[in-house]
Amino acid sequence: MRCADCLELLQRSLDGESAAGGAECELHLANCPACQEWFAAARRLEEGLRVLRAQISEPGPSERIVALVLRDHALRRRRRWRAGWAAAAAVALAVGLGLWRGHYTDTGPELPPAAPVLASEEPSLQRQVAEVGSALADLARRTTQEAVGPTRLFVPEPVPTPRLSNVTLVSQAWEPPKQSLRDVGAGVSAGLEPVTTSFRRAVDLFLRDLPVSPDNPTGL
Amino acid sequence: MTLDDADLVQRCLHGEATAIRLLVERFQPEVFGLCVRLLHHRQDAEDVTQEVFLRVFRSLRRWNNARPLRPWILRIAVNRCRTWLGRRARRPELVDYLQDTVADRPADDAAELAAEIRAALEVLRPEYRIVFVLFHEHGHSYEMIAAAFDRPVGTIKTWLHRARLEVLQRLKRRGMVPERHP
Numbered sequence A: 001m002r003c004a005d006c007l008e009l010l011q012r013s014l015d016g017e018s019a020a021g022g023a024e025c026e027l028h029l030a031n032c033p034a035c036q037e038w039f040a041a042a043r044r045l046e047e048g049l050r051v052l053r054a055q056i057s058e059p060g061p062s063e064r065i066v067a068l069v070l071r072d073h074a075l076r077r078r079r080r081w082r083a084g085w086a087a088a089a090a091v092a093l094a095v096g097l098g099l100w101r102g103h104y105t106d107t108g109p110e111l112p113p114a115a116p117v118l119a120s121e122e123p124s125l126q127r128q129v130a131e132v133g134s135a136l137a138d139l140a141r142r143t144t145q146e147a148v149g150p151t152r153l154f155v156p157e158p159v160p161t162p163r164l165s166n167v168t169l170v171s172q173a174w175e176p177p178k179q180s181l182r183d184v185g186a187g188v189s190a191g192l193e194p195v196t197t198s199f200r201r202a203v204d205l206f207l208r209d210l211p212v213s214p215d216n217p218t219g220l
Numbered sequence B: 001m002t003l004d005d006a007d008l009v010q011r012c013l014h015g016e017a018t019a020i021r022l023l024v025e026r027f028q029p030e031v032f033g034l035c036v037r038l039l040h041h042r043q044d045a046e047d048v049t050q051e052v053f054l055r056v057f058r059s060l061r062r063w064n065n066a067r068p069l070r071p072w073i074l075r076i077a078v079n080r081c082r083t084w085l086g087r088r089a090r091r092p093e094l095v096d097y098l099q100d101t102v103a104d105r106p107a108d109d110a111a112e113l114a115a116e117i118r119a120a121l122e123v124l125r126p127e128y129r130i131v132f133v134l135f136h137e138h139g140h141s142y143e144m145i146a147a148a149f150d151r152p153v154g155t156i157k158t159w160l161h162r163a164r165l166e167v168l169q170r171l172k173r174r175g176m177v178p179e180r181h182p
């Protein structure tokens, strides 16, 4: 048996395997001081390992870890919800804008032939404000009608539709808005009222559902 | 009645505080014990243990419940310890700490021997050191360690054998092996 074989046998015995070829190794050891030294060191290693294994470590930071994990869980859940709401709001806005644009371009009356405009020509500030105002007025009128419309069924007397404008969409598009922005704002909030109420309710439900950690009783 | 690992994980995923506590208590002694034995520094061991459990809970959804949970958690612990050991090896102030530890060797032979083994482990490659501690101090099988490292059993065996030879070499060099009297 060579030194390498003897050392291999030593490794296997330290692995906890039964070491076949022990007799041959014994013979080799009797005449090989180098291998004797390796075996003596291995015995010392085993002595030392018994000491190391007996060293009991103190209990770890269980409580701190649990609090940390709970806080992290709540935080990540809240972030996921926020991201979900933001995505839903973005989709709703995109759909709303799409509907509005579709209505405005497909079903609206034909525009009168406009004066030729150079491609590089910037629209005047007054015209831009006029366009935005008209668009908002239209959106507010339609949202209000859609929100209030169904409730008319339960009211004996017909509810007068607020008269936002007497002129056509086409003329609105080219003239400054007839309504003040304050009226427009009031119309928008009236129209969106059912939406905002349900959104607020959903947020309240979500906040009530959050787990409360001992470090942060508010859950925030 | 004790919950099995799959049920426990399901409950943790629903954010049940009692399940989270149970999972931490089930695996924390082993993870913390490993960190203490590898890092020899209570504060570092606590920090790494916290990191390990944060990662465990953040990636719990990705655990394949057809496989045992223990090696999966052990793998996260092993990875964090390797990263930590690698980072610490580049920190100069630690050398002083280690030299102090070796210099303050207790008079008792058994304790001195244990301290020498510790010191020998400190200079090993992180993988060798972790395998040595998992096998010799935590009593894990080669298969479990291989799963924790995501390496073949043969590789783990080679690492452990090399680690052992280096430790034995140091014990010889430091006069921890008695002279043979024929």
Ligand SMILES: [Zn+2]
Binding pocket: A002, A003, A004, A006, A028, A032, A034, A035, A036
């Ligand atoms: Zn030999």
